[in-house]
Amino acid sequence: MHTEAAAAPSRLAHHFPDMKTQEHAARMGMWLFLSTEILLFAVLFTAYALYRFLFPVGFEEASRLAHVAMGATNTVVLITSSLTVALAIHYARQGENRKVVGLLAVTILFGVTFMVLKGFEYHHHWVDGQLPGRFYSYSGLQGPGVSMYFALYFLMTGLHGLHVLIGMGLLGWVAWRATRNEFGPGYSTPVELSGLYWHLVDLIWIFLFPLLYLL
Amino acid sequence: MTATTHSEGKHLGPAQYVMVWVALMVLTGVTLAVWKADLGYSARVAVALGVALVKAALVAIFFMHLWEERGVARLTLVVAGLLVLLLIGLTLVDNATRFPYANPPYSESWKDAPWQKDAPPMQGEPPPVRVTPADRSTHPAGHAP
């Protein structure tokens, strides 16, 4: 507790009256940033909604080519990783930095698992020629809208995958800070903010999975 | 730290987080079960999207601590969500009510959408969606450009 008490005042930037306001500002900034992320994905969701509406049969048939087992596994992986992050935030507020490090390491491992499975999926689609737009060459399924499904599949999961990678980087950075015992009751904002980011990645996958695999 | 931005009494503990996780797992199971059972197109869509919404709400409220946040965070998320719906909604309104040939070739509105009764008949049939997992080589590559 002694180190935290000493560290708290130095973290206060000169233009904030107190830590409470500063943390409130940081969290509000993060939420606003998350809303920009949602609207970034909104473009792809709109394209998906439109083309699904225009090509219902093509999309339905194409989504049968998705690898549901791997997608479902990834859903479980990501949701569980959200749990571990939530727990990490909880323990960061308690100042139990060792638990934070452990939980974040598990989360990053889940992230790696997710990306590896995603890589296998991509590989399968690649080999079968189930690719976007003009690269589509799978003869087992032809027709209007089919290649559009794969364009959206790769764009949406690709952008999401990019976010997973960024999130892993953020969590890694926070975990490194936790190894130096930086967090405690007075200061846990970095864990909370990167945790929020990771939850958003999970949130988006919660929508991507049914849209791309099950409909 | 007596008065933090969120009242201490509403803090969730590990037990609650695990309960939320269990709920999320169950809901994932429900989606998959309904998908397997194949209750028909509209049921599948309704269940899949409904469950996704509930899961997203669970993650946002509990994991992302909207439960204990002040108003602005909630407002931000709700406004962002509404804007997504607005963008999707008004875009679809356009495409759904268009003169059919202003939509992409061979799209659904070219066929028999009820609001397109007065449209002139289209020339030539659209290439159907063909699924031929057994015989891959006999089909032409791609539909008409």
Next chain:
Amino acid sequence: MSPSPASSPAYQTPNYLNAVKGVGSWLTTLDHKRIGVMYLVLTVLSFFLGGVFALLLRIELVTPGPTIMDAMTYNRMFTLHGVIMIFLFMIPAIPGIFGNFFIPLMIGAQDVAFPRINLLSVYLYLAGAAIAVWGMIQGGTDTGWTFYTPYSTTTVTTVAPVLLGAFILGMGSIVTGLNFIVTVHTMRAPGVTWMRLPLFVWAMYATSVIQVLATPVLGMTLLLVAFERVFGFGIFDPARGGDPILFQHLFWFYSHPAVYIMILPAMGVVSEVVQTFSRKNMFGYKAVAFSSLGIAFVGFFVWGHHLFTSGQSTFASGVFGVLSMFVGLFTAIKVFNWTATMYQGAIQVSAPFVYFMGFLYFLVFGGLTGIALSTVSLDVHWQDTYFVVAHFHFIMVGGTIMAFLAGLHYWWPKMFGRMYSERWALAAAVLVIVGFNATFIPQFLLGNMGMPRRYYSYPEQFWPLNVASTAGASLLGLGFTIVLVYLVVSLVKGRVSGPNPWNSRGYEWNTPSPPEAQNFPETPVHDRGPHEYQDGPAAEVKHAH
């Protein structure tokens, strides 16, 4: 920008300009005031660059046929003009300069909430501008600033760098908006309640909401076009089932609200100016404050009025047309309140006030033509003609730039502690307003006669009006140049303004001019709203004539 060590006492007092010295101290500064000044230099530079292209375009159009350039150069020129003016000047200018400089001063904060992110926004601006301009020099994009598909995905010119540049500029814009929202929420000094916020802050708040929520959509859409060019995924390609109009939906979902990113800050600026120079507080403060939010809100529902003749359904066009008219409602609320504020005020006819009068006239004129344009049946005739060009230049140049100039003159002594030459300022203001009318009123007539925009040549009968327009444009260019010259001269030779040359009661004038590096020695406490001229000691009215 460093002032000369003049003999005047102003710069002997410590202030943010001389607190730390050297180029490095500017490049790494976290001071919101210095960041505002950096934006001032960068955006004004962009403005003159874009202006040069505008003049070249007008010179080309002096004769019906080829004059000084070929058709392809002309296409690249108007793209350059549009991209530079919109992304490098209109969107970042007032938020970047006045927002950064004055929001913390107005709400009694020592800085914006995230000073480092604020500095990052300057570098994002620089990076985006560099990439975009480099791309335009390399390949010369010829799509227009709107990048409509399928042309933008098939043209042989280089488009991707410009798209990437616009994407990065968008990130800078998001960051600025995010910073302002958090600043206004968390950093108000005691006594600065929401209902005492200066109206400029209200307008900037509404603007920031749009910046944060709409800009990501543009970013992703532009990336999709770049993807489309590089990989051919077919998202906007009808041959692969894509819908090119989807691009227009997505593009205008940002770019129409972006119009309010450009005009709302301008409305905020003139709200401050009209109060100071009428020596009255705002008639209908709440109405003006909430109509800013109203415009931001309605602005999200109207994007389809850009698509009336693009193949959008008639039904959707009707819906968007009706919704568009609500913007006129909220704008009218503001116009009536500004006018009522002047009523029985002790009006001081000074350069900022002249620009305000110009603003009011241009906004009403441009706004009314906008309502006419949102009527679908009329728009079918006017779409993509010079009528539309004149309409949005009335709002963008007539509205935003008049307000920008009003704010620049009003706050110049605040920012630099020097007064410009009032005589030159009035002359330039008249020149700019006359020149502007002469440029764009002929374009309304041309558009109504059917002259399409973005065309390189035109039939003989359009010739006289085009000459008139070009003549007006040269007056406009001359006016802007005069403004630049006397403002720069005033930095060295202007008389020292004192802390509050206008006797304004805006919150921001409670500090020395120019302000010190630390805004407030101790946190200010306000017990009344800004611009309360009626109550309290009698206002010391100073007439300029």
